[in-house]
Amino acid sequence: MSQQRPGDSSGRHAVPALPDLPEATVARLPEYLRALHNLAEAGNDTVSSEGLAAAAGVNSAKLRKDLSHLGSYGTRGVGYDVALLIEQIEYVLGLHQRRAVALVGVGNLGHALAGYAGFGSRGFRIAALFDADPSRVGERINGLVVQHIEDLPEIAAAESIAIGVIATPAAAAQSVADQLVAAGVTSILNFAPCVLSVPEGSTCARLISPSSCRYFRSTSTARHR
Amino acid sequence: MSQQRPGDSSGRHAVPALPDLPEATVARLPEYLRALHNLAEAGNDTVSSEGLAAAAGVNSAKLRKDLSHLGSYGTRGVGYDVALLIEQIEYVLGLHQRRAVALVGVGNLGHALAGYAGFGSRGFRIAALFDADPSRVGERINGLVVQHIEDLPEIAAAESIAIGVIATPAAAAQSVADQLVAAGVTSILNFAPCVLSVPEGSTCARLISPSSCRYFRSTSTARHR
């Protein structure tokens, strides 16, 4: 896969040395990517902005504006080349790297995440599972053996783990985040219902927290038929 | 954005007949609520905008602006009354109703959600579990017996279920959503990695999808220390 960027004569290293995309655009790219994979599996070679927008749950003007930030990968009068667009978005999101993920906390949610096929199927590889509970250490989930959290530094280094997923109770989350950062992890995905603090240079995104009652109140990604 | 109006005679029961709050504000209220509960448990009676903002991971100006939309529940020179603010936010979010939730799909993720204490502990009560797989029907999880999806209409009516949580594979999600809507469910929380379409008048929010790779790229709720 040649990853040359049109107009980008410098930085040819692996890091996506891409221009700043609007935050809101980046947030939608994974959804476009998912829709594109569906389209590709269904045998579509091209798709119009209208079609892709519908599949991703946005309006077509927004979609075109978003994609225009990546460059011109569409053909006027025709639409977008599905395969080409997939490649571009994956490049922009850094998914061509197939980064190693460590999952901490193998309770109910941790099990669900470890077993979630879609997690590993695109761009990410769960490389290690950790728990603080000795009775859980040694359990085999989806081909991986649960390790004790104490062994995190060593394993993180060996596996080149750059991403940590926290699926522990809230009380343990900050401590786990600190250990992840200390082990060289720069991106943390937090499923615990609490705010984490991480040093500058690391990123930390809070996901759901099933308690997010907000979602029960107002429309957000609602679609009409 | 269909909002129940104060003078709307069609919805006379219990709908929070409150003025329109900015979407972004509503999205943050649950986080404030969680932080407030923590503060209350820690024995705090009052909290400053600065303190609450830090606990919720936002800046204090934003927090004050958000809370000002609810009315004046703070005291200048002092701060906010924790208990009063909790009550107000719960009211605005409609959490005083303790609405009944149906969870569809008791795979790994469904189990995690069914067992998640925080889910039920504030404002929501999981009233029924469903699955399409006959071999799963009858299983007892957290005191609830898994029902077959065919019995949804009957049970939904009996339990006055207003909220549906979809934790099925993506392929089944739209069909489940249709069945939920047909059974009178007006709010759907979708954990499957796909866009759902629901009729006008219903709301549907997509949650995580662990594949949301976006979160590994750019800052979002990152906090510095």
Add this chain to the structure above:
DNA sequence: CCCTGTGAACTGCTTCACAGCT
């Protein structure tokens, strides 16, 4: 003084509408 509540400026996102390429 302290800390809330808020007009006003600002920033960024969305939508519109159409020019321009195929």
Add this chain to the structure above:
DNA sequence: AGCTGTGAAGCAGTTCACAGGG
């Protein structure tokens, strides 16, 4: 003729900075 790519307009959310009550 059809569909993308994009300036320009419009709108929502954030931040600033300070007025004003306790």
